[in-house]
Amino acid sequence: xxxxxxxxxxxLNRGAWTAxxxxxxxxxxRTHGEGKWRDLPRKAGLKRCGKSCRLRWLNYLxxxxxxGNISAEEEELIIRLHKLLGNRWSLIAGRLPGRxxxxxxxxxxxxxxxxxxxxxxxxxxxxxxxxxxxxAQLNVASNVTASSPSSSKMASHMIIxxxxxxxxxxxxxxxxxxxxxxxxxxxxEGQPIMEYGHHSVRDPxxxxxxxxxxxxxxxxxxxxxxxxxxxxxxGDICLSDLLDSEFSDICNFNYCEENGNELSRSPxxxxxxxxxxxxxxxxxxxxxxxxxxxxxxxLQSFSSFLHSAGEWLGE
DNA sequence: AAGGTTATCAACCGCCGGAAG
DNA sequence: TCTTCCGGCGGTTGATAACCT
Numbered sequence: 001x002x003x004x005x006x007x008x009x010x011x012l013n014r015g016a017w018t019a020x021x022x023x024x025x026x027x028x029x030r031t032h033g034e035g036k037w038r039d040l041p042r043k044a045g046l047k048r049c050g051k052s053c054r055l056r057w058l059n060y061l062x063x064x065x066x067x068g069n070i071s072a073e074e075e076e077l078i079i080r081l082h083k084l085l086g087n088r089w090s091l092i093a094g095r096l097p098g099r100x101x102x103x104x105x106x107x108x109x110x111x112x113x114x115x116x117x118x119x120x121x122x123x124x125x126x127x128x129x130x131x132x133x134x135x136a137q138l139n140v141a142s143n144v145t146a147s148s149p150s151s152s153k154m155a156s157h158m159i160i161x162x163x164x165x166x167x168x169x170x171x172x173x174x175x176x177x178x179x180x181x182x183x184x185x186x187x188x189e190g191q192p193i194m195e196y197g198h199h200s201v202r203d204p205x206x207x208x209x210x211x212x213x214x215x216x217x218x219x220x221x222x223x224x225x226x227x228x229x230x231x232x233x234x235g236d237i238c239l240s241d242l243l244d245s246e247f248s249d250i251c252n253f254n255y256c257e258e259n260g261n262e263l264s265r266s267p268x269x270x271x272x273x274x275x276x277x278x279x280x281x282x283x284x285x286x287x288x289x290x291x292x293x294x295x296x297x298x299l300q301s302f303s304s305f306l307h308s309a310g311e312w313l314g315e
Numbered sequence: 316a317a318g319g320t321t322a323t324c325a326a327c328c329g330c331c332g333g334a335a336g
Numbered sequence: 337t338c339t340t341c342c343g344g345c346g347g348t349t350g351a352t353a354a355c356c357t
Binding site for chain 2: 014015016017049051052055056059060102103105106107109110111
Binding site: 015016035037038050051054058087088089090101102105109 | 341342343344345346347350351
């Protein structure tokens with residue numbers, strides 16, 4: 001048998017929280033800490049479901065929460081992140097210090113989604129002067145399934161999903177002796193193979209298939225390459241498409257230094273060009289984003305990355 | 316001023332992966 | 337090994353505020 005149920009919903013309060021309930025919850029968490037949501041209502045004397053308590057705490061009572069007044073910078077980040085990640089509100093929120101997924105989701109639904117749809121060629125920043133209407137195709141990504149045979153821009157053959165995938169497992173790979181070996185040789189036996197872009201991969205709908213592709217080199221250190229994209233959760237935009245695209249033609253940025261170590265080589269060197277972007281993606285996605293420790297420079301570099309990522313998308 | 320419409324957002328719902336038992 | 341539950345997520349709803357006619 002499993003555990004006992006979290007709570008019976010009978011006799012529980014529903015709807016808006018009162019100030020008194022907020023105080024009780026806040027005080028309880030202050031003394032006992034977060035977690036154990038199932039037992040929390042009973043122990044704290046709240047007539048609420050544990051799930052409701054968790055939601056209330058995470059979205060409104062946490063001390064580091066910022067509310068309202070989303071800045072233009074934050075707005076731009078949200079737009080760019082949404083373009084890359086789709087409706088992965090928790091991931092997006094994780095990159096906006098003090099913001100919650102619920103707030104960002106609401107903000108998107110009430111403001112940005114409309115803006116983006118009604119202004120398909122809207123310039124997102126001072127960097128976006130040369131963006132073209134491809135942006136519009138991506139901006140409505142979350143509810144459309146699109147696949148175009150056109151290939152000059154990667155955005156044109158991106159798979160856009162209606163339903164988000166979750167992908168939380170970390171796959172570590174043993175570095176392959178031959179870096180340039182064709183991907184087929186790394187696929188598991190019995191896996192369906194399909195041509196996808198210029199690589200053969202397992203069903204591209206399985207992000208895991210992509211995660212396990214060990215073909216990316218990383219200067220002297222293949223371990224970094226094999227770790228890429230942990231927890232990426234790329235959903236609405238199929239990352240495998242993103243990375244299978246003509247990235248090397250579009251992207252021309254370097255992200256070589258972190259903690260004094262070279263993590264990647266520039267696209268012009270003899271290794272695969274997409275690595276630098278992947279390492280960076282890994283960096284900011286697998287990082288658990290300690291909200292309190294996100295500095296302005298972090299946001300800046302992240303914003304800068306998003307700009308580059310936007311360029312991949314053919315903006 | 317009154318009634319209708321639209322916008323906002325807090326809270327709920329249902330699903331999923333992983334852990335507990 | 338199987339069943340059940342927890343924690344977390346994204347989607348949706350509903351109350352109410354703001355705006356319009």
